[in-house]
Amino acid sequence: MSLFSNTAVLLSKELRTEFRSRELLTTTVVFILVVLILFSFAISPTTEESREFGPGLLWLAILFAASLMLQPCFLREQNNDTLSSLRLAVSDPFSIFLAKLIANTLFLLLTELIMLPFFAIFYNVPVLPEFHWLLLVLSLGSLGISIAGTALSAISAQARMRELLLPLLLLPLLTPVLVVSATVTVSLFERVPIVKGKGIAFLGVFDVVFLTALWLFGEYLLEE
Amino acid sequence: MKNLDSVFAAYVVGWGVFFVFYLTIAKRISNLRAELDRLKNTLPRAK
């Protein structure tokens, strides 16, 4: 299975370069923190309101942070044309995407976990009671963001105005993720049991649809 | 005949959008055609 062995090698490369500099992680964490604080100034929430709106704001912050974080994903491969050497080396170009999207999911999840205590304190939200469910929603949501984001960052890296283009392409596409994960997160905080099963299944469907599309069409994204 | 103005406005604006869209296409086509003719004249090889 050279797809998986290639993916593993590439993933370790992505993780190694990131944890050597920790550029992406620190920037993203700080960015989410800033956004969360600014939100609280903009709406000055009471406890009740913040339970209702907090998760939406959290996911919005995650979405914006992700669209920034995914920016360099393929852009940094262009510096030394390393994308070409990867394409020469791997047996299936999908492994390049797979490694990148797993790495991005992990980075995103890590920043979310770092942010969660701050979020719980600032917005006075009970995070712990349903923590395993929250973790599931965060994982599936981040996975969906990373799949679509990795694909689109490969597109935007080849266009002009790249930095502006990625959020413009990505954010409308991620509407379903935002809608569902924010709603499910609210239902977790308010202890409404009905929504979460269906919502989590829906997030799973989103991930599967886009992963399949990426698997089918990924190699066309990279060719010259 | 309540709301006649709204109904009227809706149809006019709707048709207007399509009409303007068509006009821009037609205008660009005629510009391109002129340009194509000009180029073809400078290039006797192309028929």
Added chain:
Amino acid sequence: MPLIESRCRFCTRALRDTDHDPRVFLNTRAFLLRSRGAAQTKLTVDQNKLSPTGLRFESIEKRYGGLYALRRVSFEISPGECAVLAGRNGSGKTTLLRIAGQLVRPTTGKLSFPRGTPDATGSARPGYVGHSTMVYDELTAEENLLLFARLQNVESPVARADDLLREVGLYERRASLVRTFSRGMRQRIAIARALIHRPSVLLLDEPATGLDPIGITWLANSLRDLNKAGCTIVISLHGESEISALATRAVRLDAGNVIADTKTGASLRDILVYGAA
């Protein structure tokens, strides 16, 4: 003579006893000597062991919008040749090499590798040295080579990477980030990366860029050794140099067309330098 040393420097294939040349055995030393231009190592390797591969371009055309980068280019490079592509900037050399390296998809036409098509299993896949280094600045020299060795399932990647690092003279700097390298060192690591999977076809796009005279001598010698070991080489070059002296074939491109193509010595030089056949 320790037997373990009697290997081709680039592909670590065992040399036949008759091929023994005492100067090969001390790889590092031999390299140092040659890089000073002091010694000319001669290396003969059994060609059949590299499963020689040629390159065939069949009416290859590449169009960017209305702009032709290549127009119906057809020629064949036989296995074991060392071909030089000449031509002015923008004549299509890079595009042709990138098509040969399967990095660029031709608009029309067919590329084939007679005797062994490139597949996932490594060595039949061309090695490619481009304008950029094609390695990661944020990784060390050794990590880079290991990454590409592992991606291509090279046997015992660590030993292979170390061998190549010694070969290109970067063994002492193997643990430094590529970011800290000079232009010439980058070119050396770029060449090492292209060779990591023991390709039987090597494509080099103006490989002398950034190399000092010593580096050019080193490169010319290395390419000669590789070529003798059965590796088909295609280089794009400007003007005459030690590297162009290796050419057994010269092809001149102009505005995406092949305008001259020769294999014989006298006119070969003309094509390289003046562009006339």
Added chain:
Amino acid sequence: MTKRIIFGGVAILLVIAAAYAAFFIAPEERTMGLIQRIFYFHAATAWAGEMTFFVCFVANLLYVWKRQPKYDWLSVSSAEVGLACITVVLITGPIWAHPVWGIWWTWDARLTSTFVLWLLYVSYLLLRTLVEEPDRRAMLSALFGIFAFLDVPLVFFSIRWWRTQHPQPVIMGGSGSGSGLDPTMSKVFFFSVLAMHMLAAFLIVERYILEKMKSELDFLAREVETQ
């Protein structure tokens, strides 16, 4: 040339006839009254727009598969026409909603998902303006078009299931279930749908010819340059 004029003439006649039918043949709706007559135009345009985006999706797939420029021309044409249709839908919608609901806009499932659809195809066309090289542009936009189209049902259902505060009477349920619709009304409606499809098809053809001429011109200009 004459074919195009006839095609265009037929399309325009059909659209005018559909308007006539909407005003004078269809019976007055009981609760909403006259304002409901926007429906024939509004909903028919929405159907035509969705159909057009489907054409765009198919053209995108065909481009990826066959790599012939004509599919790229078709996809950009249909995306633009579809966008025009959806723009009309988004304009006529509030004009209808205002007298009925008393507000111009509500974040209801149908409206919101239509708006997201509009945004997706705006970014599709935006992407096209930002990639220089024609083959790359065609391929990248085709791929984005595929992703966008796959996203449409996800957007629709996510909003419908999780974002609708007040479920409201569906005027036209899924296709085929014309429940509660007067037979004359449904006849007029389907006639309007036909008319709008004809109009959309005509516009796509015109836009396609434009795109084809553009690439011809690009080609000729290069020829002249190299001379």
